[in-house]
Amino acid sequence: MRNLFRFFLKQNFVLLFMLLGALSIWLLTKSHTYHRAAIVNTTSNFTGGILAFGASIGDYFRLKETSNQLAEQNARLQEKLYFYEHLNDSLLIELVDSVGFEYIPARVVSNTVHLRNNYIIINKGSKHGIEKEMGLVSPSGIAGIVIGVSENYATALSILHTHARLSIKFSKNNQLANLVWHGKDFKKGIVEDIPTHLSPAPGDTLVTSGHSFIFPEGIMVGTVLEYFEQEGRGLNEASIQFSTDFNKLKYVYVVNNRNQNEIEALLKLNVYE
Amino acid sequence: MNSYAKNAIRFVLLLLLQVFIVNNIRIGGYINPYVYVLFVLLLPFSIPGWLLLILGFGMGLAVDLFMATPGLHAGATLLLAFMRPAVIRLVSGAQSPDTDESPGISDKGKRWFITYSFTLILLHHTVLFFLEAFSFARFTDTILRISLSTLFTELIILLIVFFITKPKK
Structure with missing residues (x-):
């Protein structure tokens, strides 16, 4: 009888763990669909x-x-x-x-x-x-x-x-691209989807495109640090320095x-x- | 001071320490110590399992509320609480303690406490950083974050424990 009681107590421990664990995962996944707030x-x-x-x-x-x-x-x-x-x-x-x-x-x-x-x-x-x-x-x-x-x-x-994605443009020629952050350095971001015919030089400025309706057009985003050409892909990437010191x-x-x-x-x- | 009051005060102090001081430590973007886990590490040996789980989950959730990361710290700290009895059994060998004492260095020794805390902190940080990344992408980056942060958390926790332990006469 004592052993049986012990067994249930032990299982309770595991059950409660699984219950609270499921609750954490639920909260976590909910927060990942971030715009659902x-x-x-x-x-x-x-x-x-x-x-x-x-x-x-x-x-x-x-x-x-x-x-x-x-x-x-x-x-x-x-x-x-x-x-x-x-x-x-x-x-x-x-x-x-x-x-x-x-x-x-x-x-x-x-x-x-x-x-x-x-x-x-x-x-x-x-x-x-x-x-x-x-x-x-x-x-x-x-x-x-x-x-x-x-x-x-x-x-x-x-x-x-890592879920932030923003429509931006090069201020010198109004070409559109997307800004993302890969989660390493708070000073640097990555610009994706740069058409290959563009070759941004270090120091080029990037501003918001105004296409998302969240930001007005022309708010400063940052300047190009390095441009990466990717073989066999239609779109290139560049790393940028944020103008905001986060x-x-x-x-x-x-x-x-x-x-x-x-x-x-x-x-x-x-x-x- | 009774055990309840002592632990309640620890809960509040460690939460404030985490949110206001430790969260502002930014070294190279990789080191984020999470010293609040000390609360769970220091709960008495004799605490009932269900209470251990709820307090672990609660501590994590309290940190989550301040960091706007619902579920993240709650989940990782819950796992720490879940594994705590097993780790205590593992590091204590044959005679597992079942007293109202808190795990510490005064009666158990430095070596015991370091093995005990390091195992659980490593476990907590591993789960935490993988849950935060929510994928196995950038694996080496996550591993680097886990190892550096674990070392710093352990270091700060040891400093606190040495500081609060009364010297033996």
């Missing part, structure tokens, strides 16, 4: 609040760096403003185009760069108008895509994520494409007709 639940106000507290301590040590970054961005924006102020009417259409995007400033409360799949948590949420599928840009370039929102916080998929990410802007819903509705319409 299983992670919403984990971006709770509770953990967000604790992370924000931790980030606020670290803030004081980076004040100088942060203010430099913002000053640099200010300078760049001043330059742009000057350009738009002296624009003639025929180019005004471009200006009207860019008004479709709204920028919501936010602070990063948690960010990693050393994992295979990195996430950025920011201190703005649904209360501030953040929604899923909005882009995240840093003062120096792209940063991520919002995938989960709670009332006061939001989780974004970092560009440093390790120092502190202040970001959430980009809201005011026309996104309209564009998506239009695309759907075309599919069904």
Whole structure:
């Protein structure tokens, strides 16, 4: 009898292990279909609040760096403003185009760069108008895509994520390619699907294409480091240096494409007709 | 201080240490120590199996909540908890301990604790990094991450254990 009891106790141990194990795998696979936003639940106000507290301590040590970054961005924006102020009417259409995007400033409360799949948590949420599928840009370039929102916080998929894929273009000739990250160096990304007739040189700049409707066109992505030609394939790859320093990410802007819903509705319409 | 309070405090302290300090250690992009596993390593010998599993899973899940990686640390730490009794039996030989004591260096010795902790940490990190990659692609890269991170986790855990152990009189 005692042995039987022991046997059941032992089996209970294995059964409970299998049950909890299945639960972990389920959670894990759910989080891998990232745009289904299983992670919403984990971006709770509770953990967000604790992370924000931790980030606020670290803030004081980076004040100088942060203010430099913002000053640099200010300078760049001043330059742009000057350009738009002296624009003639025929180019005004471009200006009207860019008004479709709204920028919501936010602070990063948690960010990693050393994992295979990195996430950025920011201190703005649904209360501030953040929604899923909005882009995240840093003062120096792209940063991520919002995938989960709670009332006061939001989780974004970092560009440093093996599932992140972004449509980009070469700024010198507008040729399209795709940006991915292979999970090694947080400073370097890979550009795939470069047509063979292009031969990018080191130093060429890459910007967002605007085709994903998440990011406006022309946001800085990075510069080409090395170009790889692949024998017998129609498309080549290149490694690039990100313009954003993900390790120092502190202040970001959430980009809201005011026309996104309209564009998506239009695309759907075309599919069904 | 009773065992419950002691372990509850360990849970909170190790979680905070992991989330705020250790997660910010970035050396070469390969080394991510996960010292929170020390919580499971230090649970008393006599803990019932079901509680061990639930606490292991819970610790992992708590880390997951902060790192936005649902299921990842929970799964790996659950396996660590599951294997713990077997590893204790293996390293202790014939006389398996069944006391309210926590595994430590004071009564078991340094060598025992290092074998015990290293085996379980290696197991935990192997599962963790393969689950994170979610494939066997870039195999050598994953192996490198596992070995470097295991060494660093072991090192930090030993430092903590030496620090919290009262010297024998």
